[in-house]
Amino acid sequence: MDEFALIRALLERLPAPRPDVVVASGDDAAVVTPPRGQLVLTTDALVEGVHFLESTITRHNLGYKSLAVSISDIAAMGGEPLWATVTLAVSPSWREAELAELYDGLAEACSEFGCSVVGGDVVSTPGPFTVSIALVGKAERPILRSGARPGDILFVTGWLGGSAAGLDVLQGKHSASPVTQAALARCHQRPTPRIGLGLAAARAGVSALNDVSDGLASELNEIATASGVRCVIAENQLPIRPEVKEHARFAGRSAVDYALYGGEDYELVGAAPHEAFARLLAAANLYNVPVTAIGRCEDGDGVVMRTADGLEVVEAKGYNHFTSR
Amino acid sequence: MDEFALIRALLERLPAPRPDVVVASGDDAAVVTPPRGQLVLTTDALVEGVHFLESTITRHNLGYKSLAVSISDIAAMGGEPLWATVTLAVSPSWREAELAELYDGLAEACSEFGCSVVGGDVVSTPGPFTVSIALVGKAERPILRSGARPGDILFVTGWLGGSAAGLDVLQGKHSASPVTQAALARCHQRPTPRIGLGLAAARAGVSALNDVSDGLASELNEIATASGVRCVIAENQLPIRPEVKEHARFAGRSAVDYALYGGEDYELVGAAPHEAFARLLAAANLYNVPVTAIGRCEDGDGVVMRTADGLEVVEAKGYNHFTSR
Numbered sequence: 303m304d305e306f307a308l309i310r311a312l313l314e315r316l317p318a319p320r321p322d323v324v325v326a327s328g329d330d331a332a333v334v335t336p337p338r339g340q341l342v343l344t345t346d347a348l349v350e351g352v353h354f355l356e357s358t359i360t361r362h363n364l365g366y367k368s369l370a371v372s373i374s375d376i377a378a379m380g381g382e383p384l385w386a387t388v389t390l391a392v393s394p395s396w397r398e399a400e401l402a403e404l405y406d407g408l409a410e411a412c413s414e415f416g417c418s419v420v421g422g423d424v425v426s427t428p429g430p431f432t433v434s435i436a437l438v439g440k441a442e443r444p445i446l447r448s449g450a451r452p453g454d455i456l457f458v459t460g461w462l463g464g465s466a467a468g469l470d471v472l473q474g475k476h477s478a479s480p481v482t483q484a485a486l487a488r489c490h491q492r493p494t495p496r497i498g499l500g501l502a503a504a505r506a507g508v509s510a511l512n513d514v515s516d517g518l519a520s521e522l523n524e525i526a527t528a529s530g531v532r533c534v535i536a537e538n539q540l541p542i543r544p545e546v547k548e549h550a551r552f553a554g555r556s557a558v559d560y561a562l563y564g565g566e567d568y569e570l571v572g573a574a575p576h577e578a579f580a581r582l583l584a585a586a587n588l589y590n591v592p593v594t595a596i597g598r599c600e601d602g603d604g605v606v607m608r609t610a611d612g613l614e615v616v617e618a619k620g621y622n623h624f625t626s627r
Numbered sequence: 628m629d630e631f632a633l634i635r636a637l638l639e640r641l642p643a644p645r646p647d648v649v650v651a652s653g654d655d656a657a658v659v660t661p662p663r664g665q666l667v668l669t670t671d672a673l674v675e676g677v678h679f680l681e682s683t684i685t686r687h688n689l690g691y692k693s694l695a696v697s698i699s700d701i702a703a704m705g706g707e708p709l710w711a712t713v714t715l716a717v718s719p720s721w722r723e724a725e726l727a728e729l730y731d732g733l734a735e736a737c738s739e740f741g742c743s744v745v746g747g748d749v750v751s752t753p754g755p756f757t758v759s760i761a762l763v764g765k766a767e768r769p770i771l772r773s774g775a776r777p778g779d780i781l782f783v784t785g786w787l788g789g790s791a792a793g794l795d796v797l798q799g800k801h802s803a804s805p806v807t808q809a810a811l812a813r814c815h816q817r818p819t820p821r822i823g824l825g826l827a828a829a830r831a832g833v834s835a836l837n838d839v840s841d842g843l844a845s846e847l848n849e850i851a852t853a854s855g856v857r858c859v860i861a862e863n864q865l866p867i868r869p870e871v872k873e874h875a876r877f878a879g880r881s882a883v884d885y886a887l888y889g890g891e892d893y894e895l896v897g898a899a900p901h902e903a904f905a906r907l908l909a910a911a912n913l914y915n916v917p918v919t920a921i922g923r924c925e926d927g928d929g930v931v932m933r934t935a936d937g938l939e940v941v942e943a944k945g946y947n948h949f950t951s952r
Contacts, residue, residue: 324665324769325769325771328853329704329771329772329773329853330669330700330701330703330704330772330836330837330838331667331668331669331700331701331703331704331706331764331769332667332668332669333665333666333667333704333766333769334665334666334667334668335665335666336661336662336665336666337661340649340658340659340660340661341658341659341660341661341763342656342657342658342659343656343657343659343710343712343745343746343763344655344656344657344712344746345712345713345714345746345747345748345761346714346748347714347716347748347750347759348750349716349750349751349752349754351753352750352751352752352753353750375655375656376655376656378655378656379654379655379656379658381656385668387668387669387670387761388670389670389671389672389714389759389761391672391674391716391754391757391759393754420668421668421669421670422670423670423671423672423759425672425673425674425677425678425757426674426677427674427677427754427755427757428676428677428754428755429674429716429718429752429753429754429755429757430752430753430754432716432750432752432754432757434672434714434716434748434759436670436712436714436761438666438668438763439656441658444649444650444656444658446650446654447654447655448654511655512655513655528653528654
């Protein structure tokens with residue numbers, strides 16, 4: 303199948319485009335109608351053998367996750383996703399059926415999160431399979447990571463540590479119960495970007511927002527640096543996923559380490575004045591996902607954590623694929 | 628240098644962002660203010676060893692060209708470029724200085740064509756270096772490839788064949804004069820997207836527009852198929868670059884083959900009713916680039932060319948990187 307026929311076959315797997323898509327794929331460029339408010343743009347790439355392994359994620363879930371992680375960036379701006387372009391660099395070992403599975407995963411994420419793939423490029427590579435996604439979203443009031451102020455409450459959505467523990471499970475390390483293993487594997491393969499909570503956070507008037515891609519420690523350090531504040535969190539307030547605690551016991555590791563440094567949880571972490579935090583909590587009831595206060599911002603810099611043994615410095619380590627070379 | 632420091636160092640090489648860029652790189656996503664009119668979105672990827680070789684293009688010109696070819700897609704919609712995201716999959720053999728050179732080329736194209744790089748991702752790959760660009764532009768009246776009607780004039784901007792002949796030169800094949808060689812190499816490495824002429828074409832009311840990426844033959848076939856017309860062109864009307872004719876004599880090849888099948892010229896090819904074509908010709912005076920009538924649309928399908936020996940069918944062959952596997 304030539305490039306054009308292949309792309310057409312892949313595009314047919316996608317759901318009908320959003321109403322604001324005037325012309326989807328098939329011409330030199332897609333045509334879309336811009337919304338009111340601001341646009342937000344992000345891009346992410348995943349390389350086989352670097353960011354994922356065939357043994358740790360199915361092609362379908364890779365398609366789902368590759369779009370979900372870009373959507374998470376938009377959610378972290380208090381925005382919602384609109385239009386994506388997808389570039390695949392296809393290595394010789396991949397069959398067309400695998401590309402179709404990946405597109406089915408993309409299609410599922412498009413339907414679930416209300417965005418449209420409006421273009422793409424498929425090229426061959428002698429190297430590893432690489433998927434690169436660019437995503438445009440809208441945000442009426444984009445929330446940066448630089449707005450936190452001393453006195454603000456630090457909060458996080460959902461639960462932490464599940465993705466990294468799930469990767470352990472998928473790599474055959476350690477052996478918690480099968481139910482726990484399945485739950486953790488799902489955290490790694492099928493992250494849920496927090497679009498609704500991001501919108502609620504923006505409307506509530508939070509002061510800073512990030513998503514947990516590189517790990518809570520790394521994201522809090524980014525907020526601290528960008529905002530010029532010190533982030534003080536409490537170890538016993540971290541919403542560690544219960545299955546992570548079970549897994550950590552089997553693994554002989556600290557559950558807190560998974561929560562702080564594991565990364566890829568794609569929860570939202572942010573700062574908010576007290577009143578804005580109260581509004582966010584009220585709105586969060588709609589989403590059936592907890593929003594947990596984990597500490598507060600103070601004058602100063604860096605990130606520290608209160609533990610039973612006193613204050614610990616929390617460094618910005620975590621997943622950083624480039625230094626892993 | 629870690630990923631974040633590297634990205635910051637690269638971003639510092641770019642020119643100041645457009646006024647509609649509210650927040651450039653550095654947060655989860657860039658923030659931009661949408662224009663009036665429609666948005667147009669496109670994406671392109673270039674893989675070392677597949678789409679380019681170190682021996683045929685410098686890192687600087689690779690950066691320039693990778694953005695220029697995406698801009699050409701926007702020009703082919705009658706639009707102008709606004710914001711780009713750049714994803715680099717960096718192979719171990721690339722040094723940071725080479726990434727800086729590539730960014731200098733991107734920066735030059737940003738300045739020359741009035742767009743801004745507002746985000747990106749840098750990942751490592753054990754495979755070949757890959758640059759993937761997504762570009763958002765605006766178009767008040769996007770021109771598709773499907774609007775050509777019987778009776779319309781077929782036209783092309785500028786000159787054809789230079790890029791493919793330039794690639795021959797850069798690969799050390801054949802030996803026209805040094806001045807010719809330099810001119811052709813430049814065609815291959817530094818294509819000029821026809822933004823102004825694309826806008827002029829949209830305002831003049833042309834009925835269909837494409838850019839010459841895969842070769843004139845391929846693009847005309849796309850217009851014929853999408854519009855449901857037959858494209859009839861005249862061999863002796865093709866604006867073949869004079870240096871291509873000189874090179875073709877040395878190469879013992881047909882200059883017309885370079886023009887029809889060479890590709891990567893990034894000129895515009897389109898169709899227009901007579902009055903719209905007259906308006907386009909008048910407007911084109913501003914741009915110092917010829918607009919040449921090469922034939923017309925008729926009832927029927929496919930593409931044919933009048934030659935001294937009669938009508939020849941022009942097939943949609945050309946560069947098609949995926950089938951070259």
